[in-house]
Amino acid sequence: MADYTENPIVAPTKHSDWYARASSALADAGYRRGSVRLAVLELLDNQPCALSAVEIEEALRHRAPAPKAASRASIYRILDELEALGLLARLEVGQGIVRFEAARESGHHHHLICDHCGTLIPFRDEELERTIHQVSQRVALNVSEHEVVLHGACSDCTS
Numbered sequence: 001m002a003d004y005t006e007n008p009i010v011a012p013t014k015h016s017d018w019y020a021r022a023s024s025a026l027a028d029a030g031y032r033r034g035s036v037r038l039a040v041l042e043l044l045d046n047q048p049c050a051l052s053a054v055e056i057e058e059a060l061r062h063r064a065p066a067p068k069a070a071s072r073a074s075i076y077r078i079l080d081e082l083e084a085l086g087l088l089a090r091l092e093v094g095q096g097i098v099r100f101e102a103a104r105e106s107g108h109h110h111h112l113i114c115d116h117c118g119t120l121i122p123f124r125d126e127e128l129e130r131t132i133h134q135v136s137q138r139v140a141l142n143v144s145e146h147e148v149v150l151h152g153a154c155s156d157c158t159s
């Protein structure tokens with residue numbers, strides 16, 4: 001059995017197309033393959049939905065090995081770089097909190113946000129997608145993307 005504890009850097013993580021696209025876009029833009037930058041990419045690559053900068057900072061702190069200098073400022077800077085390169089989708093979830101997720105072609109989904117506790121729940125709905133597609137044909141816009149956010153109170157906050 002393989003033992004990865006000796007060298008946790010080569011953990012058996014599978015990278016997606018998004019990860020490959022993101023790392024080459026960063027390289028093309030002249031950014032170094034810094035450990036924090038790669039750790040942020042890897043983390044976002046393995047998320048089903050969006051994270052805030054604070055959550056990213058927390059998650060990186062609990063990782064082994066902890067990248068050096070993973071300050072919130074450096075995480076914000078990396079998120080800005082990735083967003084400017086069109087690699088991240090930004091989600092304003094209220095109360096001034098912004099969350100980020102990998103902008104991928106696959107895994108398209110929408111979001112439910114609890115305005116009381118800030119919980120974010122991803123959802124998919126084929127009928128909604130069909131409807132949006134039909135509406136897109138009728139409007140005076142060459143629609144390239146869409147996002148749907150439903151606000152309310154989650155089950156914890158209504159009980």
Ligand SMILES: [Zn+2]
Pocket residue numbers: 048049050101109110111122
């Ligand atoms: Zn999401």
Ligand SMILES: [Zn+2]
Pocket residue numbers: 114115116117118119153154155156157
């Ligand atoms: Zn809630």
